[in-house]
Structure formats: C-alpha cells, structure tokens
Amino acid sequence: MTTETANPEFVLKSTPPRVPKDQLLRGRLSWDGEELRHKTIIEVIAPAGFGKTSLLGQWRREALNLGALVAWLTLDDRDDVARFTGGLAYSMRVASGRPTFERAVAQLIRQGSSDFEGLTAWLAEVANLGAETVLILDEAQSAPDAVQQSLLYLILNAPPNLRVVLASRKALQLPLSSFLARGLYASVGADRLRFTRQETAEILKARFKDRIDAESCMRLHEKAAGWPLGLQLAMVVIERQADLNAAIATMDAATGDLERYFLEGLLRDLEPRIVEFLVRISILDAFRVDLCAFVSGCEDAPEVLARLRDSLPIFADGLTTDWIRFHPMVREFLAGQLRKRPDAERQSLHGRAARWFADHGMREAAADQALAAGEDALAYGLISECIYGAALEGDHVRLMYWLERMPPEELERHPRTLLGAAWVLALSDRHQEATRLIAKMRGNVAAPVEVRFESDLINSAAAYFADRIDEVESILAPWKGHDDSASPPLKAIYANCTAVAQIYCGNPERARHLIRAAYVDVPAGMHAVRGWAEWGIGFSYLWEGHVQLAQEWLTEPCRRADDAIGRRNGVSAMLASALAMAHWEMGETDAAEDVLLGRLDVLEHVSAPEAIVMGYQVAARLARMRGQDRRALDLLDNLYALGEVRKMPRYCVAGLFEQARMHMIQGHAQSCLDACERLEAMAPDLETNTLLGRLLLLRVGLARGYGAIASGAWEEALAILEPLHDETEKLRRGREGVEIKFLAALARRHRGLEWKTRLDEAVAVADIFGMRRALNYMQPLVGEWANEEVAGEELVPERPPVPPRRTAAPPAHATAARTGGLLTAKEEEILQLLRRNLSNKQIASALSISDETVKWHVKNLFVKFNAGSRRHVVDRALMLGILSDPY
Numbered sequence: 001m002t003t004e005t006a007n008p009e010f011v012l013k014s015t016p017p018r019v020p021k022d023q024l025l026r027g028r029l030s031w032d033g034e035e036l037r038h039k040t041i042i043e044v045i046a047p048a049g050f051g052k053t054s055l056l057g058q059w060r061r062e063a064l065n066l067g068a069l070v071a072w073l074t075l076d077d078r079d080d081v082a083r084f085t086g087g088l089a090y091s092m093r094v095a096s097g098r099p100t101f102e103r104a105v106a107q108l109i110r111q112g113s114s115d116f117e118g119l120t121a122w123l124a125e126v127a128n129l130g131a132e133t134v135l136i137l138d139e140a141q142s143a144p145d146a147v148q149q150s151l152l153y154l155i156l157n158a159p160p161n162l163r164v165v166l167a168s169r170k171a172l173q174l175p176l177s178s179f180l181a182r183g184l185y186a187s188v189g190a191d192r193l194r195f196t197r198q199e200t201a202e203i204l205k206a207r208f209k210d211r212i213d214a215e216s217c218m219r220l221h222e223k224a225a226g227w228p229l230g231l232q233l234a235m236v237v238i239e240r241q242a243d244l245n246a247a248i249a250t251m252d253a254a255t256g257d258l259e260r261y262f263l264e265g266l267l268r269d270l271e272p273r274i275v276e277f278l279v280r281i282s283i284l285d286a287f288r289v290d291l292c293a294f295v296s297g298c299e300d301a302p303e304v305l306a307r308l309r310d311s312l313p314i315f316a317d318g319l320t321t322d323w324i325r326f327h328p329m330v331r332e333f334l335a336g337q338l339r340k341r342p343d344a345e346r347q348s349l350h351g352r353a354a355r356w357f358a359d360h361g362m363r364e365a366a367a368d369q370a371l372a373a374g375e376d377a378l379a380y381g382l383i384s385e386c387i388y389g390a391a392l393e394g395d396h397v398r399l400m401y402w403l404e405r406m407p408p409e410e411l412e413r414h415p416r417t418l419l420g421a422a423w424v425l426a427l428s429d430r431h432q433e434a435t436r437l438i439a440k441m442r443g444n445v446a447a448p449v450e451v452r453f454e455s456d457l458i459n460s461a462a463a464y465f466a467d468r469i470d471e472v473e474s475i476l477a478p479w480k481g482h483d484d485s486a487s488p489p490l491k492a493i494y495a496n497c498t499a500v501a502q503i504y505c506g507n508p509e510r511a512r513h514l515i516r517a518a519y520v521d522v523p524a525g526m527h528a529v530r531g532w533a534e535w536g537i538g539f540s541y542l543w544e545g546h547v548q549l550a551q552e553w554l555t556e557p558c559r560r561a562d563d564a565i566g567r568r569n570g571v572s573a574m575l576a577s578a579l580a581m582a583h584w585e586m587g588e589t590d591a592a593e594d595v596l597l598g599r600l601d602v603l604e605h606v607s608a609p610e611a612i613v614m615g616y617q618v619a620a621r622l623a624r625m626r627g628q629d630r631r632a633l634d635l636l637d638n639l640y641a642l643g644e645v646r647k648m649p650r651y652c653v654a655g656l657f658e659q660a661r662m663h664m665i666q667g668h669a670q671s672c673l674d675a676c677e678r679l680e681a682m683a684p685d686l687e688t689n690t691l692l693g694r695l696l697l698l699r700v701g702l703a704r705g706y707g708a709i710a711s712g713a714w715e716e717a718l719a720i721l722e723p724l725h726d727e728t729e730k731l732r733r734g735r736e737g738v739e740i741k742f743l744a745a746l747a748r749r750h751r752g753l754e755w756k757t758r759l760d761e762a763v764a765v766a767d768i769f770g771m772r773r774a775l776n777y778m779q780p781l782v783g784e785w786a787n788e789e790v791a792g793e794e795l796v797p798e799r800p801p802v803p804p805r806r807t808a809a810p811p812a813h814a815t816a817a818r819t820g821g822l823l824t825a826k827e828e829e830i831l832q833l834l835r836r837n838l839s840n841k842q843i844a845s846a847l848s849i850s851d852e853t854v855k856w857h858v859k860n861l862f863v864k865f866n867a868g869s870r871r872h873v874v875d876r877a878l879m880l881g882i883l884s885d886p887y
Helices: 007-013 050-065 080-098 100-110 115-129 145-157 178-183 196-209 214-224 228-238 244-250 256-267 272-281 289-296 301-311 328-339 343-359 363-372 376-393 396-403 413-426 431-437 440-441 449-465 469-479 489-505 508-518 529-546 547-565 570-585 589-596 600-606 609-625 629-646 649-666 669-684 692-710 714-731 734-750 756-769 772-776 812-819 827-833 842-845 849-862 870-879
Strands: 041-045 069-075 133-138 161-168 186-187
Touching: 007 069, 041 050, 050 069, 050 133, 050 161, 069 080, 069 449, 080 100, 080 115, 080 133, 080 145, 100 115, 115 161, 145 161, 161 196, 196 214, 214 244, 214 328, 214 734, 214 812, 228 244, 228 328, 256 629, 272 289, 272 301, 272 328, 289 301, 289 343, 301 714, 301 756, 328 343, 343 363, 343 376, 343 508, 363 376, 363 489, 376 396, 376 413, 376 529, 396 413, 396 570, 396 600, 413 431, 413 440, 413 449, 431 440, 431 449, 440 449, 449 469, 449 489, 469 489, 469 692, 489 508, 489 529, 489 692, 508 529, 529 547, 529 570, 529 609, 529 734, 547 570, 570 589, 570 600, 570 609, 570 772, 589 609, 600 609, 609 629, 609 649, 649 669, 649 692, 649 734, 669 692, 692 714, 692 734, 734 756, 827 842, 827 870, 842 849, 849 870
Parallel strands: 041 161, 041 186, 069 133, 133 161
Antiparallel strands: none
C-alpha cells in the first residue's frame, strides 16, 4: 500500500453515498439534537429498507456543517483486521487531508505488527488532530468476528474527540454497557427510523405538490406503515397515474408494478422452498419461530427466518422481540400469491394456525384463523370467551366485525359474552340493540347483583349515546353507594356516566372529581375505561372554555391511545376530536388538522355525540379557513343529515348553528338568516326542561343573535344577546360566554353605547382560557376599535358584516379579455386590493377567505408577473394593461 496510489477497494469503501438535494431532513433525528448531541457511540439497528444509510448521509452532512471531520467506511464480509485497519487509515486520510494516517498504519502492516498496533497508531493520529472527528461505519453486521473485536478495541480506546456511528441490520454483540451507564451511548432502532405521518406527508407533498391531498397522504402512510422502502416503492407506482388520490385508494401490492417488484426483486433468487415458506406464513399477522414451523411444516424455520431477516427488507420488526411482522405491503403481496392456491390448501393452513393460537391461550387470534378455515362453531366459541375483556380493552371496531357475524344465540349463551357484546353496541350507533340485548337480564331479580349493576351501566351508556342524558341519572340513581363495593373497572364506568350528567348540569369541577377518584384504580390494559375517563376530564375543560388545560390534559392520552389501540379506534378518535377542538381554539390549526385526519368516519359510528359534533365542527372550520367553503358547508350538511337519520336533534342544531355562524362571519346575511330560520322551525320541538335541551336552546338563541348581526339589526342583536349571558353562566359554557361578550360589545358600539368594558372582559377571559381562535375567528365582523387589540393582534380595518362592495374589480368577462387567461378570477380580485395597498389580513377579510389562501394567490401573482414585491406586481399589471386607469 502506498500513499501515492490509493487502493481502489478503499476508495469505494470510503466513499459515502450521495445525499439527494430533496432528501427529507429528519429533524427529530438531527445529529445535533438533544438525543444524540453528547453521545460517543451511536448504533443504528434496523432491517434492510429502513433508511439507515440515508440517515447516516444526513448525519455526515450535518456534522460537516458543524465543523467536524467525518470519515466513512462500509464494511463487508471479506474484511480482515489488516483490511479494516487499512480502510480506516484511507478514510481518515480523505476526511482530514493528512497522509500521515495512511503512512503510519501502512508501515505497521508491512512490518507484520500485531492486530491492535495499527489501530493504536490510527487512534493516536485522531487524538493529535484535536478537532471533533466522526467515524461512520455502515453495514457493520457484515464484519467477521475478528474485525468486530478490533472494532470493540477501537471504541474502548477512543480519544475524547472521536465519535463512532455503527449501522447494522442486527444487534452487534459488543459490550457497551459502560458507555450506556455514563450517558455516552444512543441507539436508533426501526421504530425511530419509521417515517411519522408528518414526515410521510412532507415527502409526498414535496414530490407531488397539490396533486395529493392530506387524506391520501395518511392512507399511503398507513399502507407503508412508515417503512421508507415501502413508501419509495409506492411513490414509483403512483407517480405515473393521472389521479394520485384514486391510485392510492385502489393500490394493491398483490397486483401490478408492486407485485412485479416483489416477484423480481425479492423472490426471484430464493429457493422455491423458501418462497413456499413465506407464502404459507403470510396468513399470520404476527408470528414467532415456533408458530411458523407449526403452520408451514418447515423444520428449519429458525434458520430460515434468521437468514431472511438479515438479507431481505421484508420484516417490520423482530430484532428485539420474539414476535415478527411482515411489512404490510409485503404481506399483502404474499397473501395475493396464497389466494391463487386452492381453497382447501388455504383452509388447512388457517386451521393449523387456529390450533396453535388456541393451545397458547390466544383466543381472538385463534378465532380469526378458525373463521378463515371455515370452522365457524370453533370461531364463535373462541370469540365468546374473550369478547368481554376485549370490550373493556377498547377494540370496539374489531368487535363490531365479530358481532356482525355471530348468531344471536351465541351472544346469549353466557352472561359475560352478552355483557361484552352489549357494551360494544351501547357505545356505538347501534345503542338501541344494546338496550334490547340486556332487557331480560335487567329484569331478572335472580341475577347476581354485580350483573344487574353492570346491565344498568350499559343501559345508561346506551341512553347517553341516544342523547337521553337525563335518563342516565335516573337509571343509575338506585345504585348510589353500590359503586364503592364494585370492581375498579365498573366503579370507573359508574363515575364516567354520572360525571357526564354533572357536566350538563353545569358542574364540571364535580365531574372531574368523580372521574379522578375512580380513575386511579383502573388497570392499565383497560384502554376503553381509561380512555373514557380521560376524555371526560378533557371534555369538562372544553365545556368551561379552558382550552389550554384541555390541550395539556388530552395530548398524552391521545398519543398513548393511538399507540396502544390504533388511530382508527373509537376511543382514540374520541380523544382526538376533543384534542383537535382544543388545538383549534388555541390557534394551532395544523395540529388540529393532523390529529383529526382520517377519523370522521370512525367518530360517526363508535364515539360519543359530543365527539362527533366537535369533529365535524373542527373539520368544517379548517376547510373554511383554507378557502374551501363548499367543503365546509358539505360537512355541516352531512352532520345535519346524520341527525335526521338517527333522529338526534343535537346534530341538526349543531350543523345549522355552525352554518349560521360561518355565514355571519363571511357577511352572507341572507344565508345566515336562512340557517336561523331552519333552526327556529326546530325550536318548538326542543325540550326546555332537559339537560340537552337547555344547551340546544342556548345555541338556537345565539344563532338568532348571529342573524340580527348579519342583517345589521344592532338593537335586536343586543336584546337577544344580553339575556343569553346569564344562561351561559348557569351552564358554565365559557366559550359561548366569551363570544356573547364580544358580540354584545360590537352591538353596543354600533348603538353608540359604552362597549369597551365588554370587549376588555371578552379579551381577558379569552386570554386566560387560551381561546385565541374564539376572538380571532370573529375579526372580519369588526373594524378599528380606537386602536384596541384583541388577543395581541390589532383588529382588521372596519368592514360592516355584509358582503364587501367590489367597486374596483371589473366584470369577469372584461377581466378575462384583458388578461388573456393569465389570471384567475380570484387573482384578479386580489390584484385590485393589492393596488389599494391592503395587507394580506385585510384582503382575507374583504374576500372572506383565509390568510393562507391570500398568501398562496399573492405568491402566484409574483410568479406570473416576474415581480419582486407587491408594488412591483401592481406596476407590472399597470404596464401590461391588466390594471387600467390610475386608481
């Protein structure tokens, strides 16, 4: 080896991969982030296809930007100690520009020195550099045992200025506990390398821009399960499609280009018996070595799985656990191959799996396999044994699947099976079936007390889901005091049910006390019981308008529920709906959209009525804020239709109330009055003496105020709003209270009355509770308030709550003729207002669109006119004749 002529092998092994300019920089895994900043040893351990090398490339670039020297070396199974040491020397020569590394090591190798002398010389040279030095070793799992011993020597004797990064497909057997104990060791595994939903959306938006919507981003993320390679494959498949959203919705890994990739790229070079093994075990959602051997009949399953895990990017996990999963797309492909086999062959495999799961006490998994094997009786018996526990654990969507398939007589065979089924039905849109299912049990005085108590709990939950809140108290009244001797789950359920009634009575603090007293004893695995308790506390804060407290309380339970029982679960969706409302009120619109995304359909079927309303309200407000008025109205129409179908006035009132509010803010007087008129038609049917009726009538009254404000009837508005304040105080409805104060101040100002006290009070309460959005959302209604500020921002210039007069804008046909199709109608309107030197916020107010929409259109105008400033846009438009006579 010489320093003049580089060994070609070392050149290749020391050359880092190219980092594409558009590669996603993963901020949460930043080299200078808190998690990694002071670590001496960092291991990146994950199967193939998880983006380990891409992350190393990011770290290399970030470390170089921070002034470190970075050496790269890719290991392989042909390395011995001399080759490893020589590679290290060359990589550091390239990184530092100093040939002394290679000379010192080369001389020792030529002299036949011991294995560690070359490494010692290398370490000494690194120490002499003084500068922070990073050594990145990729494919470390390929290194032979001797090289791994050399690697351990290098790590244990590393000078203070050296940091070592190891990337491997499997955990290396290196004793690094001393570094862990001193806080100098970090490990990044497959779970951390998986793309988050936000990262997936960022990648897709950067690649496809406006061709892909948020729902499709989430759907593709779920299909790839955060697997970087899977996402890359999916993008290659869909990018040629005209309609990306439709392509994602129908994408199937068992057909088309994805199937061809898996056939040619993964299975073509495998032995036929290995392919057969993979196809057979594709019936399993998760598997262990002994389960695979039993189902497939493959006696050397342990060795086969070990080889496949090290060589193929097809497993989602299994490096640190006995249970392994295929990546969803891989399993979909393999299952497609199995579907081509005869039914008898597939059913035989499912039957074997059912027996294994049953023998190991995994009844629900056994039931799934038994049903697929055509053994219905066995499946029903197995699911009957676990339905009650699963109901309390919270997997209600899954259990609804089973209830649709089980004969009624199976449900009634055992009391616990019946109770479990009744719980699932009660906490869904099928609550009437739950009432019928437990009717006999409730009336049976010979039944055990605990069974009758739980039956009434189920009945009260069904009444709550039917919006008969007053019945909850009457059903549970005979059991007052019995909850003290009940089991912890039933005690917590009793507290949850009674707390809801307390909230509607205007006692949210009492509700929180009841829930917390029982919540502490609920076992951790009962996600449904715990989730309902956590939601009840969050909802009580939202009821009062304490949105900041609601956000702080709900954030962790929502994340925990997503991890434990999945995003598309009734409990998870319910928590997310409340958290989304808190985010919205705090002005955190992106967070609100992210947490609510893809859950509306789940909310409709297995969530509380309040959760459904909040979900639709937030979705509609987000759509309206982004300028998607038609979608916003469609969502509210859907909410109204849901109320009509289910005969639940709450949904109808909420849909019309939100429409009236939206039209008032946009200055659509007639549309606002139309929504109010429809609400008035419903008012006589609303019961004034019920807990829910009081809330709905409050909203009807507030909507009347919206109509008066929209039509400019200020005296009428004041007469409507003033009495409503007392009702909000009785019910402890903080948000409506703030809004009424604000609107009353607006009406008083227009009437020439003292208004500032009301405004100051509204601003102060909104600031204390964190309701930034509550007042900002109303800004288009008002003008300059003598330089007053709301929520830290000046109110927009004065504009009456009627549609803006567009005197400066020419007719549409004139615009089209003059611009030759250069500008859209909306861009022409914005151009006219730019000419008047209005700000983005003022333009948004005048056109009743969101600030974000204005920014997007202004950016387009900059591009179309090749302009560098807003003034430049106007000047160019005048020069081109798009804007005519001087203003």
